[in-house]
Amino acid sequence: MHIIKPCTYTVLSLALASVTQMTMAQDANHSMPMSAQHESHSSLDSSHQEMQTGIESSQIEHAEHAEHAEHANASSIASRTTSAQHPVDHKREHGGQIYQATEIDNRWLNNADGRGRLKTEIESRIGTDENKLFIKLHADKAESQDADYAAQVMYSRMISDFWDAQIGARYRVDEHQVTDKEQLDAVVGLHGLAPYFFETDAYLYLGADKQVSFSLETERDLLLTQKLILKPYLNLDVVLSDDSAYAQKTGLSSVWLGLETRYEINKKLMPFIDVAYSYEKGNQHTAWQAENGSEKQWWYGAGVRLKF
Missing domain, CATH: 1.10.287 (Helix Hairpins)
Known part of the structure; x- marks a missing residue:
């Protein structure tokens, strides 16, 4: 026209x-x-x-x-x-890249009685934003005692902008036990960012002898400066059922509530100091162990975190 x-x-x-x-x-x-x-x-x-x-x-x-x-x-x-x-594939430009990240956390803690405890946590992930493989390693060694180990491998799938659903298995070794030192548990849980920027891991464990437990780990960074950061954290375990030879008492089994203060020399090297309060409920009486009561104590120490 x-x-x-x-x-x-x-x-x-x-x-x-x-x-x-x-x-x-x-x-x-x-x-x-x-x-x-x-x-x-x-x-x-x-x-x-x-x-x-x-x-x-x-x-x-x-x-x-x-x-x-x-x-x-x-x-x-x-x-x-x-x-x-012939549609254009933009996945590589929008979260489709494969990336890998590993974090190593070592800390030495002492209680009021002067007993030391070394805790090591290693977490590694590889994959895309939608699909990842998570590997978690944990070692806990009290002074003059054998160490306890746990390894956790999970497939992680993004279900929303801030949450991943995870499923996998956990292998753990407890050298304090005479029998059933090695245990294998199924794991299902959530990993992500809760409201108000609390990084959260929540897992349900299912093992032999009706061992059912729940664990929650949550933490948040509070920036004092760009390099000096406070991190309050909460770790708790709840035993729902346990008929094993070394059964724990049901209910709230253990709690760690702490405050970590770290200084980021760079994004790969971060030393910190730590103050925490712990509660452990104790074990049931079985043919393999005597019943013991709960313990409450303060812990303080230092450590270093590596990221690469």
């Missing part, structure tokens, strides 16, 4: 001008001599030819515009068809 109107106006204008000139020329011919009339006819023929040339030019221009528009429409349709047949 935008192409046809200018062409139509041009043709009408040229035709009207030609008719006017022809009328004026015919009136003038009656009072002109023959030579002048001949010149007038020549001028009229020239004007008529110019009008015909203008009309032909307008028609050609209109045809060229129509052809150009048709070609543009055809190109647009072909482009949309090609895009539909």
Whole structure:
């Protein structure tokens, strides 16, 4: 529509001008001599030819515009068809990259009685934003005692912007036990960021001899400066059921509530100091162990965290 109107106006204008000139020329011919009339006819023929040339030019221009528009429409349709047949994959630009991160946490703690305790945590993850493999290693060694170990391997799947659902297995070794030193548990849980920026891990463990327990770990960083950071944390374990030879008392089994103050030399090396309060409920009486009561104590110490 935008192409046809200018062409139509041009043709009408040229035709009207030609008719006017022809009328004026015919009136003038009656009072002109023959030579002048001949010149007038020549001028009229020239004007008529110019009008015909203008009309032909307008028609050609209109045809060229129509052809150009048709070609543009055809190109647009072909482009949309090609895009539909061969969609562009933007996953690598929007969370599809495979990345790996490992964190090693070593801390030495002492209680009020001067007994020391070394705790080591290693967490490694590899995968994309949607699908990851989590590996967690834990070692806890009290002074002058054998260490307890646990290894946890889980598949992690993103279920929302801030939460991953995880499933896997945990292998643990307790050297304090005479029998059943090695245990294998199924694990299902959630990993993510709770409201108010609390990084949270919540797991349900299912093992042999009706061993069912729940663990919760949550923490949050509070920045004093860009490098000096406070981190309150809470770790708790709840025993739901336990009929094993070294059964723990059901209910709230243990709690660690602490405050860590770290200084980030860089994003790979972070020393810290730690103050914590712990509660442990104790074990049931079985054929393999005597019942013991709960313990409450304060812990203080230092450590270093590595990330790469």
